[in-house]
Amino acid sequence: MKLTLTEEQEMLKKTARDFLADKCSKTFVKQIEESETGYSRELWQEMAELGWMGLALPEKHGGGDMSFLDLAVLLEEMGRACLPGPFFSTVVLGGLSILDIGSEKQKQEYLPKLIRGEKIFTLALTEPGYHNYDTSSVTVEAAPDDGNYTINGTKLFVPDAHIADYLLCVARTKPKDGITIFLVDAKNPKINYTVLKTIAGDKLCEVVFDQMPIPEANILGRLNQGWSAVQKIIQRAAVGKCCEMVGNIQRVLEMTVDYAKERKQFDRPIGSFQAIQHYCADMATDVDSARFSTYQAAWMLSEGLPCTKEVAIAKAWIGEASQRVFALAHQIHGAIGVTIEHDLHFYTRRAKAAELAFGDADFYREIVAKEMGL
């Protein structure tokens, strides 16, 4: 057992932190949030040159051949920096899924472009009225049409779809339990995008497919058997979100403790008051426990071990732990923390979005209950 990073991971962490400190200031984040695309093409290309898109993808496709655990370290740093853009969509939802279930031909076609930063990917899974990532909530239909398929229906909360080159679209191909994933050219004129205005300032979209034809060759994985792949994608995405959240709340703890040391009232730093000290202690406990449970899940996923329970524990825990952290962070920061000039809101807004993404605490508690045999 070892709960520290390897030397290589420490280096990756440091490189990422330095790079993002330089390139991803809060002024930049604000600017990107207000932009239409929600990312900077220039920064995207630099990240590709650093090898980040391909970090956990095979060398033969141009990747870095590192593990999901290594990627976890990078995601943590991105969470810490509030990095805007389609990295999560492209790599965690797109690239790793293609690696998992794509044919050799599909991998050769798509992964090198993804790794070079040329193409953006995302996952179109959830829909209006969806409930708890359940197979029955997939109603977008891909109807067989002369050996090919026609996709119809609306996907919702699809991250970065408006700028994506490819969508991994989860569609129903058989009335009961027949789910198939299609790799869709996102620029097809039969697809309509509306960018939603979100709490995190990220770009979640409504995606409407209107009689869009798609060749059978674009099926990713197995026809009608896609749901187990979707579950794995959700699981990995949940852990990925946890990693970002660890970076987020770690930074918020540091900001809050620093503030408690500097801010004076009654002629002394507020951090010398026991009430504030105990709040900070509670925050640190939530942050450390979230970190260990997250990395446990990431490690198991990385090792290919069965980890349904551990992933559920990590996401259920961090969802609620992060909300406790923010309640206290705001309380300690006082009024300055609720102003738009202060940086805290960048974290507050993202943490709420991440809590909801890929299953909240109630969703995962039910999974834990099942794993306990209840």
Added chain:
Amino acid sequence: MDFSFTEEQNKLRQEVRNFLEEEIKKGYWEPACDAWVQSFDTGFTKRVAQRGWIGLTWPKEYGGQGRNHVDRLILTEEMLRYGAPAACHWFGDRQVGGAILSFGSEELKKEFLPRIVKGEAYFGLGMSEPGAGSDLASLQTKAVEDGDYYVINGQKTWASCASFANYFDVYARTDPEVPRHRGISEFIVDAKSPGLSRIPMTDITGTEAWNDIFFDNVRVHKRYLVGEKNRGFYQVLHQLDYERSGMERLMGNYPLFEAIIQFAKENKLSQEPVIRNKLAQLQIEFEVGRLLIYRVALVMEEGRAPNWESAMSKAYSTEFENHLAGVAMEVLGPYGQLMSGSKLVPLRGMASHSYLGSKGYSLQAGTTEILKNILAVRGLRLPSS
């Protein structure tokens, strides 16, 4: 990061489980909550000793096995999982032996460590006093030099395991003139010393949980001074880090956890969404706490005393134990109030016992408030209040 155990560690865990299951099968004892601190069974302690499972991390020259802190955590985790009656050796194994190893003279090490390892020397603690709880440095018990001896006078309280202890690890003031942290020393005192007397105290579960210990001109030879004179307060801080470090803070009432899950399953209560949700939340909290405690063992393995890390894990974990006891009472409904021995009592009375007992979990070995102070000031470097 690596969350796996070595093959050797998995083997150790299995050996401990086999041993404990065999013990239960033979009817030697029943799993019980708080058995690590309340169930005294010299036979059990000797059988554990025969397997080399006391002083597991200590050097071989003193009878230990030279194994690492994660190994020991695996061992104690299993002891607690089965609610094993380990109270005779727990304190010596967990902290007093370690204190002697860290600070004691060679003579003290040779006298005590092999006997703890063999399951022959049982320790109680003489730290708290009626006027010195969280503020331990204000303790008033005095030790005055008299030739080759110290003469101890005063009163200690909340001494766990005191009825069965043959020795006490006692902190007393040896220099009243200096600032109070710098005038305290640590002694090993024979429980049979003339002038030492005990009065048992009963806790709200009805258990004899502690003793008051009175020292009336108790003479202790100077060779039983542990470490340097007047350095006792710094030594006790070190020892408390270890006292707080372990799995007993999370798993003190673990037998209740297993029992209430089983009960909910058997009575179909686990189909009820509210109960499912509560039990799953407990499981999540338990597994998260377990990681915080393994972190502490890894800190020790790096050769550091776990300080704010064990304050964190202990504060977190006793909250889990309290939560568990509360949920168990809720799941049992009106049956929860029945005490051991009553007609219709469920789960052998573990829930009501644990509910009452859990009120002390967040007080012993440092209150949650003191632990949060430690975490804030020493871990996060916030200014002292």
